[in-house]
Amino acid sequence: MPFDKPVLEEKGEAVQKHILGASDWTREDILDFLDHAEAMKPYAAREKLFSAPFEEKVTLLFAEPSSRTCDSYHEAAQLIGCRTKPIVGLEASSIFKGEPLSRNVVTEAGYNADVLVLRTKIEGGARWVAEMLEAYHHHTAVHNAGDGSNQHPTQALTDLLTIRRYYPKLGGFRFGIVGDLKNSRTVHPLLEAFRLLGSDVDIVLVSAPEVRLQPWYTYGMRVHEHDRLEALEGCDFVYVTRVQHERFASELDYQRVRGRYVVNRKVLSMLPNTCRIMHPQPIADGEIAPEIWRHPQVIVDEQARNGVPVRMVLLVDSIGQLGSSGFPESPPPVIQTTRDESTEEVLERKKNSKLHVTPVDNGMIVDHLQHRFSDKLVPMLEAVIGPLDNIVIPARGLDTKHPLPGGKKDRLSLEGCFLPDDIIAAISLMAPTATFNRVENGRVKWLKVQSVSAINNLGRCPNPMCVTRLDVEAANFPKFHVVQHGCTFLRCHYCDQHFGTNEVFI
Numbered sequence: 001m002p003f004d005k006p007v008l009e010e011k012g013e014a015v016q017k018h019i020l021g022a023s024d025w026t027r028e029d030i031l032d033f034l035d036h037a038e039a040m041k042p043y044a045a046r047e048k049l050f051s052a053p054f055e056e057k058v059t060l061l062f063a064e065p066s067s068r069t070c071d072s073y074h075e076a077a078q079l080i081g082c083r084t085k086p087i088v089g090l091e092a093s094s095i096f097k098g099e100p101l102s103r104n105v106v107t108e109a110g111y112n113a114d115v116l117v118l119r120t121k122i123e124g125g126a127r128w129v130a131e132m133l134e135a136y137h138h139h140t141a142v143h144n145a146g147d148g149s150n151q152h153p154t155q156a157l158t159d160l161l162t163i164r165r166y167y168p169k170l171g172g173f174r175f176g177i178v179g180d181l182k183n184s185r186t187v188h189p190l191l192e193a194f195r196l197l198g199s200d201v202d203i204v205l206v207s208a209p210e211v212r213l214q215p216w217y218t219y220g221m222r223v224h225e226h227d228r229l230e231a232l233e234g235c236d237f238v239y240v241t242r243v244q245h246e247r248f249a250s251e252l253d254y255q256r257v258r259g260r261y262v263v264n265r266k267v268l269s270m271l272p273n274t275c276r277i278m279h280p281q282p283i284a285d286g287e288i289a290p291e292i293w294r295h296p297q298v299i300v301d302e303q304a305r306n307g308v309p310v311r312m313v314l315l316v317d318s319i320g321q322l323g324s325s326g327f328p329e330s331p332p333p334v335i336q337t338t339r340d341e342s343t344e345e346v347l348e349r350k351k352n353s354k355l356h357v358t359p360v361d362n363g364m365i366v367d368h369l370q371h372r373f374s375d376k377l378v379p380m381l382e383a384v385i386g387p388l389d390n391i392v393i394p395a396r397g398l399d400t401k402h403p404l405p406g407g408k409k410d411r412l413s414l415e416g417c418f419l420p421d422d423i424i425a426a427i428s429l430m431a432p433t434a435t436f437n438r439v440e441n442g443r444v445k446w447l448k449v450q451s452v453s454a455i456n457n458l459g460r461c462p463n464p465m466c467v468t469r470l471d472v473e474a475a476n477f478p479k480f481h482v483v484q485h486g487c488t489f490l491r492c493h494y495c496d497q498h499f500g501t502n503e504v505f506i
């Protein structure tokens, strides 16, 4: 392998092809990235040179403004010897003419992009592109250089490398974060990384109520939320963010929030004299006052410089993985048969119970649905498995002994149709009271969904900035992960936002 010796010797096992979001990493991955980035620093500073440089091509497709991320990627790619092709600014690309992201990147991959570094306002855009390129059999590795308000994973590693110089164990400190926490994509993966690292960190969040952090980023962590800068007292780091003007629905909404927090000399004097002030930059609206820009506690330039060794390592890792697939399959739902009887036995029992029965010769019965839920379910099923006119016998408003509202239920009997497991699992999430029978060859099987971790090709992500809403091809492939935080949430596989099941399946 054409790595330089000192870097090679340091390399462990954990390498990744695509860099899409912090949720893909383990603790070991993060520590490994950081160790390698540390070893890469002399190469980033041109004190050492790669003796066997790479020849791959890195395409930088930046459809949103960037200085640090784009330029440090460019520098990193060139330092390891790669060819670079910058496509910078939306107007430089046919995306500006309305071309879907999918079509645009497939073309770039066809022009020998070995690594595609993508910045887009479309949330989940990089993940979608990485999966799609694999589906189209391109070997291209994709790096997410910022997707809307969602993620900026390479910045999180840059920030961690910076923090680690002061706290080598990456823990045992109080970490304040100020500003637009809802829309700042650098904050989200950084918090996820703290969680993955199991860092002993107290998090202090200071923001206006309009731009408060979404709760799922800090589940299970020690968090204090405030709206006053005084809450930062005692912090070992204060991470300042810009109010993300471009993400607001209206200028008025932005004006309401901007300028609320300024870290200036007075604030600095309130903080411990070992506290470091960080910012992913750009400092666009005076959120760190110029009077302290040169102060030694303000480490934003060190932070920006660290982007080069981090991105060198990530590029080297990806290039080493170009021949492999970057995605593990998500585990299928686990569905068990809890009872297995002959149809005669079942019919005999039902005859005595006076309950309405719709016999099915071969097919499925989805029973104990809340009354009127079948009106919603049938069109949803039709969207995935085609017209059900001739196979579904809906029965609405039946009496039931089950604890359903109004003592009424709906039932769908599907003749000649067996629902696939992932659809059964999705129905059980939408309608937890539903029961499923499979009737086949004179036997009736009672099915029970034991576990489900992902829902594919069903439902709709409510986030209007999600790639599944903004890319015509991605719209056909919604995907959600089932997560438990007290109750069940669905996390969009692409934009990472969390929703209740009733928001996804409407």
Ligand code: NCD
Residues within 6 Å of the ligand: 068, 069, 146, 152, 155, 185, 186, 241, 242, 280, 281, 282
């Ligand atoms: C940030 C970004 O683009 O998300 N900057 C960066 O990449 N270093 C922060 C911002 O724009 O506020």
